[in-house]
Amino acid sequence: MTTSFQSTATSVPADQPSPARRRVSARWRRRGGIYLARLTLMAVLIGGWQVGVNAKWIDSFFWGSPDGAYSQLKTWILNGTSQGSLASQILVTLQEALYGFLIGVVLGVVFGIALGRNQFLSDLFAPFIKVANSIPRIVLGSFFTLAFGYGIKSKVILAVVLVFFGVFFNAFQGTREVDRNLLSNARILGASRWQTTRQVVLPSAFTWIMASLHISFGFALIGALVGELLGADQGLGLLIKNSQNNTDINGVLAGMVLVALIALVAETLITLLENRVLRWRPPQQSADLTVF
Amino acid sequence: MSIPPSRPAIELNGVTKKFATPNGGIYTALQDLDLTVAPGEFCAVVGPTGCGKSTTLTLVSGLERPTSGTALVDGRPVAGITAGVGFVFQNDAVFPWKSVLDNVAAGPRFRGQGKAAANTLARDWLRRVGLAGFEDRYPHQLSGGMRKRVALAQSLINEPEVLLMDEPFSALDVQTRSIMSDELLSLWELTRPAVVFVTHDLEEAIALADKVVVLTAGPGRVKATFTVNLPRPRNAQEIRFTDEFVGLYSEIWEALRSEVETAYARTTARSTAQTPDRPASSPNAQVA
Ligand SMILES: Nc1ncnc2c1ncn2[C@@H]1O[C@H](COP(=O)(O)OP(=O)(O)OP(=O)(O)O)[C@@H](O)[C@H]1O
Ligand SMILES: [Mg+2]
Numbered sequence: 001m002t003t004s005f006q007s008t009a010t011s012v013p014a015d016q017p018s019p020a021r022r023r024v025s026a027r028w029r030r031r032g033g034i035y036l037a038r039l040t041l042m043a044v045l046i047g048g049w050q051v052g053v054n055a056k057w058i059d060s061f062f063w064g065s066p067d068g069a070y071s072q073l074k075t076w077i078l079n080g081t082s083q084g085s086l087a088s089q090i091l092v093t094l095q096e097a098l099y100g101f102l103i104g105v106v107l108g109v110v111f112g113i114a115l116g117r118n119q120f121l122s123d124l125f126a127p128f129i130k131v132a133n134s135i136p137r138i139v140l141g142s143f144f145t146l147a148f149g150y151g152i153k154s155k156v157i158l159a160v161v162l163v164f165f166g167v168f169f170n171a172f173q174g175t176r177e178v179d180r181n182l183l184s185n186a187r188i189l190g191a192s193r194w195q196t197t198r199q200v201v202l203p204s205a206f207t208w209i210m211a212s213l214h215i216s217f218g219f220a221l222i223g224a225l226v227g228e229l230l231g232a233d234q235g236l237g238l239l240i241k242n243s244q245n246n247t248d249i250n251g252v253l254a255g256m257v258l259v260a261l262i263a264l265v266a267e268t269l270i271t272l273l274e275n276r277v278l279r280w281r282p283p284q285q286s287a288d289l290t291v292f
Numbered sequence: 293m294s295i296p297p298s299r300p301a302i303e304l305n306g307v308t309k310k311f312a313t314p315n316g317g318i319y320t321a322l323q324d325l326d327l328t329v330a331p332g333e334f335c336a337v338v339g340p341t342g343c344g345k346s347t348t349l350t351l352v353s354g355l356e357r358p359t360s361g362t363a364l365v366d367g368r369p370v371a372g373i374t375a376g377v378g379f380v381f382q383n384d385a386v387f388p389w390k391s392v393l394d395n396v397a398a399g400p401r402f403r404g405q406g407k408a409a410a411n412t413l414a415r416d417w418l419r420r421v422g423l424a425g426f427e428d429r430y431p432h433q434l435s436g437g438m439r440k441r442v443a444l445a446q447s448l449i450n451e452p453e454v455l456l457m458d459e460p461f462s463a464l465d466v467q468t469r470s471i472m473s474d475e476l477l478s479l480w481e482l483t484r485p486a487v488v489f490v491t492h493d494l495e496e497a498i499a500l501a502d503k504v505v506v507l508t509a510g511p512g513r514v515k516a517t518f519t520v521n522l523p524r525p526r527n528a529q530e531i532r533f534t535d536e537f538v539g540l541y542s543e544i545w546e547a548l549r550s551e552v553e554t555a556y557a558r559t560t561a562r563s564t565a566q567t568p569d570r571p572a573s574s575p576n577a578q579v580a
Contacts, residue, residue: 179385181381181383181384181385182385182387184350184355184379184381184385185379185381185385185386185387185446186387186398186402187355187373188353188355188373188377188378188379188447189398189399189402189446189447189450190373190399190402190403190450191398191402192402195402199387199390199398200387203387203389204389279430280388280389280390280430280431280432281388281432282432282433
């Protein structure tokens with residue numbers, strides 16, 4: 001039963017944005033080139049789409065158009081949406097995702113480390129957690145909507161459930177992977193069990209936990225949006241759903257752009273946090289998938 | 293060097309340690325091992341790989357319990373982590389997420405000392421091991437030799453009465469190793485703990501120790517004990533060219549060689565045909 005949760009944990013990615021301060025200017029020159037190439041790619045894709053629409057190769061009724069999405073966004077910003085101001089819609093969704101994320105992460109870390117450190121607890125909970133994990137959790141959304149209503153609570157709970165498992169399995173696995181030498185050393189140096197957990201297990205497991213945080217905010221956002229699609233009176237998910245009901249494809253696109261922006265900002269913040277928390281790690285080469 | 297007549301700092305009596313192997317069997321790592329180390333004595337332990345040297349240290353430190361026999365430290369049976377014991381591990385065991393200063397201050401902090409006092413003490417020890425100015429670095433920003441110094445300071449700051457060292461310098465290059473040997477001796481003179489120093493390097497063992505214990509190929513037991521009567525303070529780099537040193541070296545090597553050969557033959561045999569573990573059958577000559 002010792003490694004019963006192993007298969008479900010997200011593996012620790014080998015690539016980490018390096019905090020190295022060496023060869024700064026060369027890096028910035030290279031980065032500048034990359035930014036330019038990325039901007040060009042985006043301009044070509046969006047511009048091509050727009051040109052296709054203008055030339056009537058693409059049917060904008062079904063596929064929408066960049067300028068349609070843009071003007072929808074502008075209308076929302078200037079005149080508000082049918083549900084109230086755009087800012088309040090974003091805030092509601094953000095709030096749901098953020099609460100869900102924070103609560104889910106804290107619960108996941110606490111349970112993961114507690115079960116990882118305690119054989120009895122892990123033996124006791126293992127079957128329950130496995131069963132709970134095997135339920136496709138999205139279906140819980142309907143349940144929560146009925147049980148907790150159309151307000152923010154049902155979305156937060158769905159987001160918590162989605163976030164919890166990923167973080168839990170990684171925290172558990174991270175706890176089990178702690179170098180035995182380091183544990184022995186801490187004991188010899190006089191650390192109590194709590195000191196060992198706090199100063200050896202937690203920092204060591206953080207490599208694993210951080211890996212799960214990147215996908216976890218995505219899950220929290222999914223929880224918030226799906227909750228809103230299933231029944232809500234506020235939020236971006238509702239905005240998208242209403243656009244869909246009005247067959248307003250540009251409204252759906254505009255909503256997607258907003259969601260993507262939120263995800264991108266969150267990812268950047270998490271990467272910053274990671275660099276701060278894991279700054280003791282040796283810098284690694286080639287950060288393949290960094291956005292910024 | 294005369295051994296003080298007080299009670300031994302470490303006493304292992306007929307210690308046997310068995311491990312459960314992954315395929316359900318039982319492996320005897322140590323068999324009826326007797327070892328005594330006096331307070332302030334520097335004891336080196338040599339033996340072929342896998343003979344139970346590290347296991348011996350874990351029994352003294354209290355990380356593991358003997359299957360049978362008794363382990364006494366300072367006259368008291370080992371139960372739980374032994375107080376007053378320091379351990380420099382075979383593999384790097386400094387905390388990679390703590391700065392050099394926090395690593396060295398860890399022991400006093402764990403033991404309830406205040407941050408300021410612990411840091412002052414840690415700075416002292418860092419100066420002693422020659423790492424002043426590196427307080428804020430993380431371990432990955434140090435060389436292997438510097439990390440070993442951090443590990444040494446981390447152990448010595450607790451002023452252990454018993455210092456266990458498991459091949460502390462084996463990962464270092466030859467030059468660094470002999471420098472570290474000298475540094476270890478001068479640090480040892482500061483607080484004079486009883487030392488058990490495990491090594492593969494016979495020269496290192498003789499240069500450092502008051503006595504060298506040779507273990508048999510696994511299951512480990514004491515094959516022979518040699519007293520090293522070279523004058524102190526020693527210079528580990530120069531002492532190895534004296535006649536006395538050379539004589540001791542060939543004498544101990546004679547005892548060690550057959551064990552190394554046995555261990556080697558066994559590993560090569562095991563990799564071709566999976567033979568079951570033999571019970572203790574090696575001769576147990578008590579020399580010196
Ligand atoms: N936890 C364990 N479970 C099972 N077998 C073990 C365990 N620890 C050690 N052993 C076995 O006991 C024997 C002695 O191990 P030990 O680590 O003490 O050897 P050693 O003398 O330190 O070797 P080396 O010089 O290579 O470090 C080895 O054969 C090893 O496989
Ligand atoms: Mg060993």
